Amino acid sequence: MALFPVQGIIEGDFVVVLVPVDDTDPMTVVAEKIAYHGIGKRVAAQDRPLKVRYRGTLLDDDATIAGTGCAPMDVLEVVHG
Amino acid sequence: MPRLARSEWYDLTRDMNWDLSYVTEEEAFPELLSKSFGVAMQDWWTWDEPYKITYADYVHNQAGKDAGLFSVNNVVGRSKIFENLDPGWMAAVLAHYGAIAVGEYQAGIGEARMARFGRAAAWRNMATYGALDETRHGQLQTYFPYQALDKEPRLDWAHKAYHTNEWGMIAARHLFDDMFTANDAVSMAIQLTFTFETGFTNLQFLGMAADAMKVGDIDFGALISSIQTDEARHAQQGEPTLKILVNAGKKDVAQNLLDRMFWRAWKVFALLTGLSMDYYTPLEHRTHSFKEFMDEFINTQFLNQVKDLGLDAPWYWDQLTNEMNWVHHAYHLGVYFWRPTVWWNPVAGTTPQERAWLEEKYPGWNDSFGKYWDVMGANVRDGHPELTLPETFPVVCNSCQIPLCTPAGYVAGFLSSPEPLMLDLEGRRYTFCSEPCKWVFEQDPGQFKGHLSIIDRFLGGVIQPPTIPGALEYMGLSPEEMGQDGTNYAWAHATAPVAGTV
Numbered sequence: 001m002a003l004f005p006v007q008g009i010i011e012g013d014f015v016v017v018l019v020p021v022d023d024t025d026p027m028t029v030v031a032e033k034i035a036y037h038g039i040g041k042r043v044a045a046q047d048r049p050l051k052v053r054y055r056g057t058l059l060d061d062d063a064t065i066a067g068t069g070c071a072p073m074d075v076l077e078v079v080h081g
Numbered sequence: 082m083p084r085l086a087r088s089e090w091y092d093l094t095r096d097m098n099w100d101l102s103y104v105t106e107e108e109a110f111p112e113l114l115s116k117s118f119g120v121a122m123q124d125w126w127t128w129d130e131p132y133k134i135t136y137a138d139y140v141h142n143q144a145g146k147d148a149g150l151f152s153v154n155n156v157v158g159r160s161k162i163f164e165n166l167d168p169g170w171m172a173a174v175l176a177h178y179g180a181i182a183v184g185e186y187q188a189g190i191g192e193a194r195m196a197r198f199g200r201a202a203a204w205r206n207m208a209t210y211g212a213l214d215e216t217r218h219g220q221l222q223t224y225f226p227y228q229a230l231d232k233e234p235r236l237d238w239a240h241k242a243y244h245t246n247e248w249g250m251i252a253a254r255h256l257f258d259d260m261f262t263a264n265d266a267v268s269m270a271i272q273l274t275f276t277f278e279t280g281f282t283n284l285q286f287l288g289m290a291a292d293a294m295k296v297g298d299i300d301f302g303a304l305i306s307s308i309q310t311d312e313a314r315h316a317q318q319g320e321p322t323l324k325i326l327v328n329a330g331k332k333d334v335a336q337n338l339l340d341r342m343f344w345r346a347w348k349v350f351a352l353l354t355g356l357s358m359d360y361y362t363p364l365e366h367r368t369h370s371f372k373e374f375m376d377e378f379i380n381t382q383f384l385n386q387v388k389d390l391g392l393d394a395p396w397y398w399d400q401l402t403n404e405m406n407w408v409h410h411a412y413h414l415g416v417y418f419w420r421p422t423v424w425w426n427p428v429a430g431t432t433p434q435e436r437a438w439l440e441e442k443y444p445g446w447n448d449s450f451g452k453y454w455d456v457m458g459a460n461v462r463d464g465h466p467e468l469t470l471p472e473t474f475p476v477v478c479n480s481c482q483i484p485l486c487t488p489a490g491y492v493a494g495f496l497s498s499p500e501p502l503m504l505d506l507e508g509r510r511y512t513f514c515s516e517p518c519k520w521v522f523e524q525d526p527g528q529f530k531g532h533l534s535i536i537d538r539f540l541g542g543v544i545q546p547p548t549i550p551g552a553l554e555y556m557g558l559s560p561e562e563m564g565q566d567g568t569n570y571a572w573a574h575a576t577a578p579v580a581g582t583v
Contacts, residue, residue, distance in 0.1 A: 014414055014486055014492065015415055015484055016484070016501055018476050018540075037471075075500050
């Protein structure tokens with residue numbers, strides 16, 4: 001387990017946020033960690049599950065940072081599925 | 082003693098150029114401090130300023146200006162004018178002093194460099210006045226806030242800000258070091274006096290002085306107005322320098338210098354002036370929106386001047402006019418949400434009446450930006466103001482050092498992607514908010530690649546502990562200095578007037 005900083009974008013938000021995730025986190029957890037900094041704060045919550053998009057592709061919920069080839073400070077976008 | 086008319090002796094006394102014989106040109110005017118761009122020394126001697134003044138006239142004029150200004154300051158200091166200023170205007174004034182005052186001293190260093198290394202005597206003469214001007218501006222803009230410290234202790238940020246690692250000041254230093262502190266005399270004449278002063282600050286100071294008078298801040302209005310008269314004079318060093326480069330077939334050099342600094346100046350201008358004009362100035366005293374101001378004074382008047390001098394609009398002009406619609410709205414949101422990281426109290430500026438004005442000036446504002454304020458306002462009304470405060474940091478651009486707001490441009494329909502731009506160079510990742518910011522970096526990577534943004538410092542262990550409180554301490558902000566909501570959340574509870582009652 002290692003802390004892994006990413007650039008997080010929350011769908012509908014206005015800014016790119018710095019989010020430390022863990023390289024063993026599954027994408028469901030990564031999505032929650034990024035969304036925490038915007039949804040319900042600046043972006044209205046929706047009753048839909050959160051997904052993570054990386055380089056234009058939606059990642060599987062059980063994929064991990066280490067398994068995706070994501071590099072530190074890559075951009076991960078959290079979108080509503 | 083016979084008195085000659087000024088026109089009979091001015092040209093002779095200001096043009097003390099001569100051929101060097103004891104030293105080489107490179108020894109007298111090192112390229113590091115005064116790039117010739119291949120233009121011969123004698124060609125620089127044709128430098129001719131449009132506004133002429135003698136030292137005796139200069140001293141007389143400046144003494145008169147200071148006498149008037151300090152009279153106003155003395156009277157206002159004994160009044161209650163300061164205490165009664167609108168909180169939004171107070172935010173604008175505190176932000177201005179911190180961002181500008183010591184920068185004026187730095188500009189004095191730049192002017193002094195031109196006064197020594199300018200490549201014509203007439204130019205060195207003008208730059209000498211410029212150095213005196215900027216020293217005056219630095220002194221005035223630290224003295225005036227000093228006089229009011231008993232009323233607002235954070236006015237000490239007029240002096241303190243430049244000596245901190247507060248994120249906005251890192252952005253300001255990064256810009257101003259590039260523009261003048263670490264610049265050569267010739268490039269500086271194009272980038273400081275033509276691009277920044279003629280293009281942006283001269284006009285901005287005119288508008289800000291008028292706004293100050295309207296809101297009743299006579300002290301600040303008189304100060305800014307007095308400074309502007311100096312700026313209008315010494316800003317004219319750029320035009321003759323530019324003409325010499327263009328006439329010598331160096332249009333590409335002049336164009337590149339302009340393009341690089343115009344974009345850089347725009348970003349900080351949008352951050353400081355965009356917020357001040359569209360959110361901090363009280364609604365009843367607003368004359369132009371920030372976009373209208375940009376359209377009229379920069380995009381029309383300044384651009385015409387650029388073209389008259391034989392240059393073209395910068396290559397990114399479409400991107401500039403695009404950003405004018407949205408970027409400062411995003412910056413305002415960011416400064417408000419991350420308000421503990423600034424030394425003034427940001428006002429939201431989003432009462433129903435203010436939102437109506439924003440929608441009128443920026444059609445679609447409610448759909449694109451109002452929705453963020455809807456969520457934040459609901460949190461305040463539900464008793465959770467803590468949800469309008471940050472628990473992490475925004476990532477900042479490695480060029481302008483301002484938070485990456487590309488998602489806002491995407492949401493508002495002005496960008497095709499919310500993602501920032503990246504550059505991996507020599508094992509390090511750099512992130513940029515825009516194509517021009519990336520282009521500026523790539524014009525001279527050696528100049529910029531070693532700089533650490535506030536986020537690089539956070540991730541690299543420079544900021545300890547690597548937490549929000551640790552970062553705020555690193556920025557020089559004590560709890561008493563951190564920004565709070567400027568109206569104690571009154572905006573979130575404000576209601577629209579009933580139709581027909583106003």
